[in-house]
Structure formats: structure tokens, C-alpha cells
Amino acid sequence: MQPIQEQFIEFSLNANVLRFGEYETKAGRLSPYFFNAGLFNTGKLLDELGAFYAKTLLAARDAGKIEFDMIFGPAYKGIPLAASVAMNLARLGCDVPWAFNRKEAKDHGEGGVIVGSPLKGKVVIIDDVISAGTSVRESVKIIQANGAEPAGVLIAVDRMERGGNAVEMTETSAVQDVEKSFGFNGVSIINLNDLLAFMDGTSDAAKTASKYKDSVAAYRNKYGA
Numbered sequence: 731m732q733p734i735q736e737q738f739i740e741f742s743l744n745a746n747v748l749r750f751g752e753y754e755t756k757a758g759r760l761s762p763y764f765f766n767a768g769l770f771n772t773g774k775l776l777d778e779l780g781a782f783y784a785k786t787l788l789a790a791r792d793a794g795k796i797e798f799d800m801i802f803g804p805a806y807k808g809i810p811l812a813a814s815v816a817m818n819l820a821r822l823g824c825d826v827p828w829a830f831n832r833k834e835a836k837d838h839g840e841g842g843v844i845v846g847s848p849l850k851g852k853v854v855i856i857d858d859v860i861s862a863g864t865s866v867r868e869s870v871k872i873i874q875a876n877g878a879e880p881a882g883v884l885i886a887v888d889r890m891e892r893g894g895n896a897v898e899m900t901e902t903s904a905v906q907d908v909e910k911s912f913g914f915n916g917v918s919i920i921n922l923n924d925l926l927a928f929m930d931g932t933s934d935a936a937k938t939a940s941k942y943k944d945s946v947a948a949y950r951n952k953y954g955a
Contacts, residue, residue: 767858780814799851852881888918903955
């Protein structure tokens with residue numbers, strides 16, 4: 731695990747965005763951990779979150795995983811994320827356009843469903859997590875309909891669990907499904923393996939989180955891709 735991943739986990743724990751306990755997922759599974767990016771709900775937290783995204787995206791670009799000309803945030807959670815990522819990329823010397831979509835087309839003013847820069851070139855989708863991949867699929871349709879190329883998706887957490895529900899499961903994870911469907915890479919700041927590795931650490935946060943390691947490991951064994 732790299733320093734940025736450890737820092738992000740501590741950041742998420744301190745913000746009470748990453749929590750441990752028992753939570754029911756959309757798939758009806760009882761998960762021992764929960765990540766709610768909507769709780770990065772102050773200017774400072776959102777700015778710091780965007781910095782983690784921006785550094786991860788540039789590292790993926792430098793590693794040859796993603797090429798991009800601009801970023802796109804799907805409504806609604808992706809909108810503030812994309813804005814923060816764009817600002818943090820600019821601070822790091824990579825000033826690129828960004829855009830987001832409306833849920834309903836505007837029939838006056840500039841009209842249309844796209845707000846911000848026109849979609850063009852290679853476009854990276856910015857989101858919090860990928861559950862069923864619905865948001866990514868909708869984003870891909872929008873990007874392609876505007877003559878641009880979806881070039882990848884960047885998320886905060888890859889849960890690394892198989893699609894489906896508590897009983898019926900696919901062979902691959904939601905992120906892997908998206909990669910296979912669209913032929914581009916999914917990149918995350920952290921994944922489930924990073925979280926388990928963090929729990930072996932010596933920091934106070936790691937020691938507190940380690941109480942849940944067995945339940946998190948059992949969940950990965952049951953649902954992991």
C-alpha cells in the first residue's frame with residue numbers, strides 16, 4: 731500500500747465517511763463497512779478529497795492506464811467531485827476542461843443536458859463508487875452522443891466484490907464488468923485490499939479499524955471477485 735492510500739483511509743475515517751459496523755448494501759448484502767462520499771460535506775473536505783482524486787488520476791496517466799483531455803462528473807454526486815478534481819488538477823499543473831450533465835434537458839438559455847465545457851477528446855468519468863455501473867453506462871452514452879471518447883473512470887473506493895445480490899452473483903466485480911463492457915480502465919484511490927492492509931498498520935486509526943478486520947476479510951471471502 732502506497733502512502734497516498736494510507737492517507738486517504740485515515741482522511742476518510744477522520745471525516746466519518748468510512749465507517750465500520752453492519753450496513754445493508756443496495757444488493758441486499760450485510761457489509762461490515764460503509765463509505766458515504768456525500769459526507770465530505772464542507773469546502774475543506776471536498777477540496778482535500780479532490781486532491782486525492784487528482785493525484786491518483788495523474789499517477790494513472792503517468793503509468794499509462796488512462797489518457798485524458800477532460801473530465802466529466804455525472805449528476806448528482808459526480809458534479810462537486812469533478813469540480814474539485816478539476817481545480818486540484820490545475821494546482822498540479824494540469825489545467826483541463828470539465829463538464830457535468832443535467833438530469834433533464836434545459837429548454838431555454840444554452841439548452842441541452844451538458845453544463846461546462848463541450849465534451850471532446852478523451853473524457854474521464856469521475857464518480858464515488860461503482861455499484862451496478864448504472865451511472866458509468868449513462869455517462870458513456872452521453873459522452874459518445876456528443877462525439878467524444880470515454881477514456882476511463884476514476885472512483886474513490888473499489889469494493890472489489892462481485893455483482894448481483896446476496897444470493898446470485900456474477901463472476902466479476904462491478905468495476906471489472908465496466909472495464910470489460912467498455913474497454914477502458916477503472917482506477918480507484920483505494921480498494922478493499924488496501925483497507926485490509928491498512929488494518930495491519932500501527933497508527934491509532936489502524937489499530938481501531940483492526941477490530942473489524944476479521945469481518946471485512948470474511949466479507950471479501952464471501953463476495954469478493
